[in-house]
Amino acid sequence: MAYVPSADAHAHGEPQSFVTKYIWSQDHKVIAIQYSLTAIAVGIVALVLSGLMRIQLGMPETDLVDASAYYQFMTLHGMIMVVYLLTALFLGGFGNYLIPLMVGARDMVFPYVNMLSYWFYLLSVLVLMASFFVPGGPTGAGWTLYPPQAITGGTPGAGWGILTMLVSLAIFIVAATMGGLNYVTTVLQARTRGMTLMRMPLTVWGIFIASIMALLAFPALFVAAVMMILDATLGTSFFMPAIIAMGREMPHEGGSPLLFQHLFWFFGHPEVYIVALPAFGLVSDLISTHARKNIFGYHMMVWAIVAIGVLSFFVWAHHMYVSGMNLSFGFFFAISTLVIAVPTAIKVYNWILTLWQADIHLTVPMLFAMGFIVTFVVGGLTGLFLGNVVVDIPLADTYFVVAHFHMVMGVAPILVVFGALYHWFPKVTGRMMNDTLGQLHFWITFLGTYIIFFPMHYLGIMGMPRRYYAYEDYEFIPQSAHDLNTFITYAALVVGAAQVLFLFNLFWSALHGRPSGGNPWRATSLEWQTPDTPPKHGNWGEKLPEVHRWAYDYNVPGVEQDFIPQTEPQPESGHSAGEERT
Amino acid sequence: MVLAVILILIVVGSLVFHFLNPWTLTELASQWGSMDTMLHVSFLITGVVFVAVTLFMAVAIIRYRHRGGQRARFQPDNRRLEWWLIGATTVGIVALLAPGLVVYSDFTRVPPNAMEIEVFGEQWRYSYRYPGADGVLGYADIRHIGAGNPLGLDPDDDAALDDVVIHGGDLRLPVDRPVRMVMRSKDVLHGFFVPQFRAKMDMVPGMVTHFWFTPTRTGRFEVLCTQHCGTGHYNMRGHVEVMEQREFDAWLREQETFGRSLAATANGERPDDPVELGRRLADGEGCMACHSVDGSRRVGPTWLNLYGSEVTLTDGSTVSADESYLRRSIEDPRAQVTAGYSPVMPAYSFDEDEMDALLAYIRSLSEDAGEE
Numbered sequence: 001m002a003y004v005p006s007a008d009a010h011a012h013g014e015p016q017s018f019v020t021k022y023i024w025s026q027d028h029k030v031i032a033i034q035y036s037l038t039a040i041a042v043g044i045v046a047l048v049l050s051g052l053m054r055i056q057l058g059m060p061e062t063d064l065v066d067a068s069a070y071y072q073f074m075t076l077h078g079m080i081m082v083v084y085l086l087t088a089l090f091l092g093g094f095g096n097y098l099i100p101l102m103v104g105a106r107d108m109v110f111p112y113v114n115m116l117s118y119w120f121y122l123l124s125v126l127v128l129m130a131s132f133f134v135p136g137g138p139t140g141a142g143w144t145l146y147p148p149q150a151i152t153g154g155t156p157g158a159g160w161g162i163l164t165m166l167v168s169l170a171i172f173i174v175a176a177t178m179g180g181l182n183y184v185t186t187v188l189q190a191r192t193r194g195m196t197l198m199r200m201p202l203t204v205w206g207i208f209i210a211s212i213m214a215l216l217a218f219p220a221l222f223v224a225a226v227m228m229i230l231d232a233t234l235g236t237s238f239f240m241p242a243i244i245a246m247g248r249e250m251p252h253e254g255g256s257p258l259l260f261q262h263l264f265w266f267f268g269h270p271e272v273y274i275v276a277l278p279a280f281g282l283v284s285d286l287i288s289t290h291a292r293k294n295i296f297g298y299h300m301m302v303w304a305i306v307a308i309g310v311l312s313f314f315v316w317a318h319h320m321y322v323s324g325m326n327l328s329f330g331f332f333f334a335i336s337t338l339v340i341a342v343p344t345a346i347k348v349y350n351w352i353l354t355l356w357q358a359d360i361h362l363t364v365p366m367l368f369a370m371g372f373i374v375t376f377v378v379g380g381l382t383g384l385f386l387g388n389v390v391v392d393i394p395l396a397d398t399y400f401v402v403a404h405f406h407m408v409m410g411v412a413p414i415l416v417v418f419g420a421l422y423h424w425f426p427k428v429t430g431r432m433m434n435d436t437l438g439q440l441h442f443w444i445t446f447l448g449t450y451i452i453f454f455p456m457h458y459l460g461i462m463g464m465p466r467r468y469y470a471y472e473d474y475e476f477i478p479q480s481a482h483d484l485n486t487f488i489t490y491a492a493l494v495v496g497a498a499q500v501l502f503l504f505n506l507f508w509s510a511l512h513g514r515p516s517g518g519n520p521w522r523a524t525s526l527e528w529q530t531p532d533t534p535p536k537h538g539n540w541g542e543k544l545p546e547v548h549r550w551a552y553d554y555n556v557p558g559v560e561q562d563f564i565p566q567t568e569p570q571p572e573s574g575h576s577a578g579e580e581r582t
Numbered sequence: 583m584v585l586a587v588i589l590i591l592i593v594v595g596s597l598v599f600h601f602l603n604p605w606t607l608t609e610l611a612s613q614w615g616s617m618d619t620m621l622h623v624s625f626l627i628t629g630v631v632f633v634a635v636t637l638f639m640a641v642a643i644i645r646y647r648h649r650g651g652q653r654a655r656f657q658p659d660n661r662r663l664e665w666w667l668i669g670a671t672t673v674g675i676v677a678l679l680a681p682g683l684v685v686y687s688d689f690t691r692v693p694p695n696a697m698e699i700e701v702f703g704e705q706w707r708y709s710y711r712y713p714g715a716d717g718v719l720g721y722a723d724i725r726h727i728g729a730g731n732p733l734g735l736d737p738d739d740d741a742a743l744d745d746v747v748i749h750g751g752d753l754r755l756p757v758d759r760p761v762r763m764v765m766r767s768k769d770v771l772h773g774f775f776v777p778q779f780r781a782k783m784d785m786v787p788g789m790v791t792h793f794w795f796t797p798t799r800t801g802r803f804e805v806l807c808t809q810h811c812g813t814g815h816y817n818m819r820g821h822v823e824v825m826e827q828r829e830f831d832a833w834l835r836e837q838e839t840f841g842r843s844l845a846a847t848a849n850g851e852r853p854d855d856p857v858e859l860g861r862r863l864a865d866g867e868g869c870m871a872c873h874s875v876d877g878s879r880r881v882g883p884t885w886l887n888l889y890g891s892e893v894t895l896t897d898g899s900t901v902s903a904d905e906s907y908l909r910r911s912i913e914d915p916r917a918q919v920t921a922g923y924s925p926v927m928p929a930y931s932f933d934e935d936e937m938d939a940l941l942a943y944i945r946s947l948s949e950d951a952g953e954e
Contacts, residue, residue: 067813067881068924142810148787149770153928154705154812241788242724245769246705246928247868257771257786291646293654297664322773322808324765324784324791327690331683338675345671346664352635353663355642357655362585362647370585370639374592377635381628388678390686391620394780397773397808447588454596458605461621463777465808468816472879476608476777476804484605555654562653 015537026111027537028096031118033428035092038118039085042125044499046080049073051496058489060470067469068156071140074467075157076128078143079165082271083172084125086413090278091176091214092121094420095183095207097428101527102204104192104545106538108182117182120175127168134160142467144268147260148252151232152245163232166225173218173225183211192526194547198302199566201525201551202295205302206281209309210274216313217270224263231255261323265316272409273312277305279416280347283369285551286419287351289523290366291358292562294552296350304343311340321389322396330389337387344380348373359555359562363521364438368419371446372412378450379408382457397467400460403453411449418445418502425506426520430533431513437505441498448495452488459484524563525551583647589640593633600625611778611803611824613760613796616685618780623681627674689781692794696760701753702733703765703772703785706814706881707871708805709733710753714744714839724768724787729866730847734768735840743841746834750870753805753822756830760796773808776822784809797824813926814872814881860943863936872927875947882927883920889948894921908941 015021022030053073056065065073096114100107108114131138140156141149149155150162157165187200187208200208227238231252239260240252288295295301317329318337351373360366382404385391395401418441425433459481464471471477471485519528531541545567553564607618646654700711700719711733713719720735720742727734732749735742748754755761765774767785775782783793807818825833864870872882883893893903896919901907910917915927932940 063922066922066924067816068926071810071813071815140813144810146771146810149810149812152770152812154770154814154926156813156924156926243767243769243787244704244724244727247930248928254788256788258789291654292648294656294658296657297659300659300664322783322793324786324789330686330690334683334686335679338679341675342668342671346668348635349664349667352638352642353660355639355646357657358642358646359652359654360643360647362643367585370589370643373639374589374636377632381632384628384675384678385621385624388620388624388682390617390682390689391624393689393782394614394617394621394777396782397775450592454599455603455605458603461607462605463608463775465773465775465806467810469813470816474804474806474819478604480604552658555656557656 024115026107026115028100028108028111028114029428029535031114032093032095032097034118035088035096035121036094038122038125039089039093040503042080042129043085043089044503045129046077046085047496047499049077049080051493053077054489054492056469058486058492060472068137068140070469071142071467072138072156072161075140075142075145075165076131076138080128081410082143082275083169084128086275086409086417087176087214087271088121088172089417090275090282090413091183091207091211092118092179094203094278094282094424095179095211097424098203098527099183099186099207100190101427101530101535101539102201102525102551103187103190103195104526104540104547105186105190106540106544109185109190110182113178114182117175117178120171120178124168124172124175127164127171131157131161131164131168134164136160139165144261144264145228146264147228147231147239147255147257148241148243148245148250151228151240152243152250153248154246163229166229169225170222173222176214176218180211180215183207184215192544192547195526195566198299199547199550201281202284202298202301202305203278203281203525205305206277206279206284209305210277213270213277213309213312214274217267217274219267220263221267224260224267227263228260258320258323258325261320261325262317265319266313268319269316270312272405273308275409275413277309279372279413280305282420283372283416284347284351285525286365286369286416286423287354288552288554289423289521290361290363290369291354292361292554293354293358294550294554296353296356297346298550298552300346301350304346307343308340311336311343315340315387318387318389318392321392334387334389338384341380341384341387348377348380363422364433364435364442365419365423365521367439367442367446368415368422371442372415372419375407375415375446375450376412378454379404379406379412383408394463395460397465398460399456399464399466402466403456403460406449406453406456411453415446418442421506423521424527425509425513426516426533427527427530428534429510429513430516431509432516432520433509433513434505437501441501441505444498444501445495448491448498452491452495455484455488522563524549524553524565526566529565529567583644586640586643586647589636589643593636593640597629597633600629608777610780611776611797611799611801612780613798614780616688620682620685624678627678631674689793692762692792693760693796696762696794697756698762698764699753699755700733700764700766701774701785702768703774703807703811703818704768704868705770705812705871706807706818707750708753708774708818708820709750710748711735712746712748712834712837713741714746716741716744719764720745720840722766727768729862730844731840732866733766737844743839743844745840746837747840747843748837749865752802753820754830754833755797755822755824756827757797757800757824759827760794762792762794765791765793770811771809772811772818773806775806775808776803777806778803782808800824800826813924817880856939856942857946859936860939860941860946863932863940864943867930869940882923885944885947887948889945891948893918895919896921905941905945908944909937912937912940 139161230236235251237252237255240255242253315337317333518533547566548569555562702709718741721739722735765785767787772785781795802823805820874884877886916925919925
């Protein structure tokens with residue numbers, strides 16, 4: 001039991017002025033909102049960039065973007081979506097808001113560091129945005145930033161662009177580290193009385209393990225960024241062999257481009273799960289709450305999260321099957337990669353088994369959760385193609401890969417983000433989001449993204465390479481494929497535009513939405529049992545809550561109400577709820 | 583309910599699309615049919631899971647959607663069921679992995695009778711090298727690159743002298759003979775991919791990579807780059823021609839060896855003809871990677887009929903491509919960028935003779951060159 005009595009007495013006085021309350025705030029809830037709004041704002045930039053790329057791919061005759069701009073947009077789109085949107089939103093946004101509320105703490109254990117985490121994050125975003133305005137523009141090296149190309153003249157933004165990108169990443173990692181230390185420590189040290197680890201909601205488990213992974217994985221990217229900055233500015237040769245680029249002999253010798261790839265993916269693959277595990281956690285709680293049924297196989301779900309977290313550090317080189325690394329590695333990484341499919345499959349099974357014999361309320365959050373499962377299953381299954389080394393060899397660097405990772409770590413987590421925002425919005429604002437707009441947003445986004453990405457797999461099977469600005473005059477690409485590209489562009493523009501529905505709903509509902517009350521979904525977990533909604537500074541009023549059961553007591557036999565909050569004491573005698581028997 | 587119907591439609595639609603869509607594997611032209619087989623096995627196994635999971639969801643939604651009055655069944659877990667599912671998943675994974683690794687071990691083992699051919703990548707084109715009569719590719723290094731030696735072969739290595747370098751031409755391969763592609767890069771990462779051959783590999787500067795395949799039918803196929811290599815990545819392409827062994831041998835015999843072309847360059851030193859000197863400079867300095875001389879559009883504007891033409895710049899103004907414009911474009915390429923092209927060209931500095939030769943070469947590519 002990690003109950004800390006001093007936390008109860010810990011009275012950081014409630015800030016009064018606007019500046020201390022909303023700007024230099026140390027309240028995890030305000031920091032969470034700051035993180036989320038910043039992430040959404042920068043995500044809109046990335047969304048617009050993808051629209052511009054799609055216009056070039058679908059209607060090349062428009063000549064809207066040139067080749068340099070295309071590669072710059074492609075790079076920034078990828079990097080923003082993966083790091084500055086998804087990672088920041090899941091950990092800095094949802095992690096910040098939900099961890100203290102879900103474990104029954106008054107705040108993060110290091111509120112000041114938590115505040116710094118946000119401001120470093122904002123700084124990293126500003127540096128990244130500044131790269132649009134530096135000489136030569138942002139880097140066009142692709143989000144993987146592979147050297148030598150990232151710092152040689154044939155790539156747009158090879159001077160200022162790549163440096164601002166690397167500096168921004170380094171600052172982001174500082175922010176993520178400060179945040180991660182907080183999330184991990186808070187989960188381990190600030191849980192309220194009765195909140196054992198195995199009573200925590202899966203949301204907390206997902207974010208907790210993802211935070212530990214971030215602390216272990218980001219340093220690899222940090223050193224890679226520092227080394228590349230040195231290669232680019234001081235002429236060191238960490239990643240740079242002797243080369244002649246654009247007719248110029250470069251002042252390097254003996255460096256290894258493959259070393260960078262190993263460092264990048266040692267970070268990059270865990271990064272996929274740093275995004276996925278919080279999504280797994282959040283969606284588990286959405287499904288259980290809206291299906292009015294306990295999550296199926298809670299223990300298995302927890303261990304699956306832990307297993308995926310551990311295994312994800314042993315699969316990185318499956319991104320490098322055709323990189324020129326020693327071919328023997330392929331055997332090891334194919335096996336480790338396909339092994340990780342087992343715990344992942346368990347999660348999918350348990351989600352859908354939770355639906356069986358449930359009482360499914362198809363609310364907007366639940367719709368997004370269902371959309372997530374379908375999208376994630378497609379993306380996860382195509383991962384079995386790419387993980388299995390010999391199937392990957394023809395498919396590597398084609399549109400099959402583009403389709404796969406957009407499904408599995410683009411669309412699927414974003415559907416969870418949307419579902420979770422619709423779900424927890426009432427707690428944050430005390431108001432409901434508009435249901436009709438939410439439904440419309442769901443259908444356009446879910447079906448639209450499926451129509452965009454499903455056919456792309458087949459372009460990849462045909463051999464269409466990714467990261468191409470144009471596909472003029474390739475004999476093996478038939479006209480019908482160009483037509484498909486145009487169709488995909490129309491679908492992408494519709495889906496992109498539909499996000500306005502969401503943004504409007506978000507801001508309109510915050511001011512004018514129907515008042516929600518404290519627990520509109522009749523959910524069991526602690527954040528819905530706060531004395532005030534939105535929760536006030538310190539979260540719990542006079543006394544910290546006490547936890548008596550797990551977070552999944554829905555439709556417990558013999559109990560009239562179809563949910564029992566975690567704060568509800570166990571009956572003195574008689575049968576006990578499910579958590580006791582596990 | 584709507585959701586359940588849509589889920590069923592997604593399953594049906596995806597299956598129909600899978601079987602009927604026109605975008606599928608190109609016709610195989612190598613022995614890697616086993617890779618295609620593994621692709622189909624993967625589709626079969628994952629397809630079953632996709633259909634089962636999605637339909638299960640649809641049925642659950644139809645049967646257990648909220649209709650008022652019903653209660654969910656309280657069921658924390660079912661160990662038996664979970665272990666069955668883990669077992670079935672493991673079987674599926676093994677069914678994918680085991681045959682996959684068998685095929686992969688073929689990929690890692692090059693047949694002993696394979697012919698070695700080098701592919702050399704640079705921004706943004708391919709060159710090739712054949713081992714010559716001794717069957718051995720001579721030593722090569724970036725440091726040896728210079729006039730008449732675009733791939734950096736070691737002039738002191740006898741094994742290199744009989745090698746045949748194909749700089750700016752198609753790759754030619756004999757049919758039904760295993761080839762081991764030995765791969766190097768001059769500048770950044772590149773990829774070598776012929777969709778019909780299936781297998782691909784990256785080229786990495788500073789090291790030598792390789793992969794192998796056996797072409798199984800004659801024909802001409804496209805080569806494309808599959809590793810982002812800068813602004814011209816999308817336009818880095820080539821062709822490979824698979825021919826009968828007899829034809830191939832005859833073709834190879836006609837090619838000049840490295841030793842002979844080196845001697846020719848050494849004897850001629852600088853050709854007196856400035857156009858010829860300019861042509862060699864353009865080739866050696868990498869100009870031809872971006873500028874075509876046949877009018878085709880590459881990363882930079884073509885040189886065909888460039889001299890004397892009206893050039894529209896990115897700011898909308900026009901200039902006449904006279905000698906001073908061309909000179910400035912070489913020495914300060916970002917000052918006046920042609921509309922529709924990216925400012926990616928690095929600045930070059932040549933001595934007076936070389937600059938004159940280069941300009942003479944560009945001038946010679948214009949129809950009205952004779953009037954000068």
